[in-house]
Amino acid sequence: MECSEKPIFHNYTGQELAQIRITAPEEAVRSLVKKHWDTLAKPLDGMGSFETITAQIGAILGTEQIDLRKKGVLIFCADNGIVEEGVSQTGQEVTLAVAKSMARKGSSVCKMAQSIGAETIPVDIGINSEESIPGVLDRKVRPGTRNFLKEPTMTEEETVRAIVTGIELVQDCKEKGYGLLATGEMGIGNTTTSSAVTAALLQCEAEEVTGRGAGLTDQGLTRKQQVVRTALETYDLWHADAFTVLQTVGGLDIAGLTGMCIGGALWHIPIVLDGVISMAAALVAERRAGISDSFPSGERTGGSEAGRCFAAVSGDPRGNGTGRRNRSRYDVHTAGYGNEHLWTERYLLRNRSRTI
Secondary structure (H helix, E strand, O other): OOOOOOOOOOOOOHHHHHOOOOOOOOHHHHHHHHHHHHHOOOOOOOOOHHHHHHHHHHHHHOOOOOOOOOEEEEEEEEOOHHHHHOOOOOOOHHHHHHHHHHHOOOOHHHHHHHHOOOEEEEEEEEOOOOOOOOOOEEOOOOOOOOOOOOOOOOOHHHHHHHHHHHHHHHHHHHHOOOOEEEEEEEOOOHHHHHHHHHHHHHOOOHHHHOOOOOOOOHHHHHHHHHHHHHHHHHOOHHHOOHHHHHHHHOOHHHHHHHHHHHHHHHHOOOEEOOHHHHHHHHHHHHHHHOOOOOOOOOOOOOOHHHHHHHHHHHOOOOOOOOOOHHHHOOOOOHHHHOOOOOOOOOOOOOOOOOOO
C-alpha cells in the first residue's frame, strides 16, 4: 500500500480544527500556465475549458512544472446506522464485501484506476465489522455510525477524528510523491446521509436533493425522503453550522472525505471529486475551511444534488452536467502542454455516474 500505515489519530479538538488556515492557489502560477498555452500553435483558448483546468491544477500544485504521473484514489469505507430505517435495498454486509473486493483490486473503480496507472487505496474508517481486511488501511473511528433518527450519528470527537484521518492520509500521499488524488467512498446508506447534509447546508427541502440511490422503489424513495425531512426538522439543521450538520446526520466516509478535501488544500494536491457524496463532503469542507478554488473541474452528473453541490462549492451555476459527460475524463498528452511539462494520459477518472 502506497500510503503510510502509521497511526494518525491525534488529539485534535473541534476548535483546533476550525483554526486551520488554507493558503489559496497561486495566481501567478495560474497565469504562467495559461500564458504557456497561448504560446502553442493553436487558436487562442482552442483547448476550451481544459486550459482553465490545467491552469487551476498548476495553481494548486504551486508550479507550472505539472507532473501527475503518480496518482491515487482514496476510498473511504464506512457503514451508516440510518439503514435501520429502510432507506436502502441492501444491508450493511455489502459494505464489507465490496471493501474486500477493493482489497483484491477486483471492483470497478480498481479496474478503471488500473487502466490509467492510478493506485486505489481503500480505507476502513468505519465498517461495521471487527474483521481485519488485508489490503485495506485500518483507520476505523467506530464500527458504523448511529441512526440519526434516534441520535446524532457521531460525537464531536469521532467527527474530528474522521476529518483528521482524511487530512493526514493526504499528507501521507504527498510525502509519497502523489501529484493528484481522486475521492472514493463505499457505504450502504450514504446517499441518505449525503442528501441530509446537502439539504441542510443548501437550505432546501429533502425532496429536492434526495433520490433513489441504488434503485429504490417509489415506496422506498418516499420513505427515504421522509427520513431526511424528519432529521432536518428535528435537529433544525437548516440553521446549523457545517460541523454540526456533519456530526448530526453525516457519515464517517463523508467526514473522511471532508478531511481529504481540506488536506488537498493544505498540502497543495488537486482533489478530483467523484460524484455527489464527495461533493457533499467538499461542501462541508468549503463551509468549514473556505477551499472553493482547490478542486479541478470534474464530473458533475448525478442528479439535482450533484448540481447544487457543485455550484455551491465552485461558484459555477451550470447545474448537474447534462451534456457534459465527455468531461468525465481528459486525454492529455505531453505534446499538448509541452514535453518539459509532464502530464499523464487520462488523469481524470471516469465518474461512476451515481445518481443520488
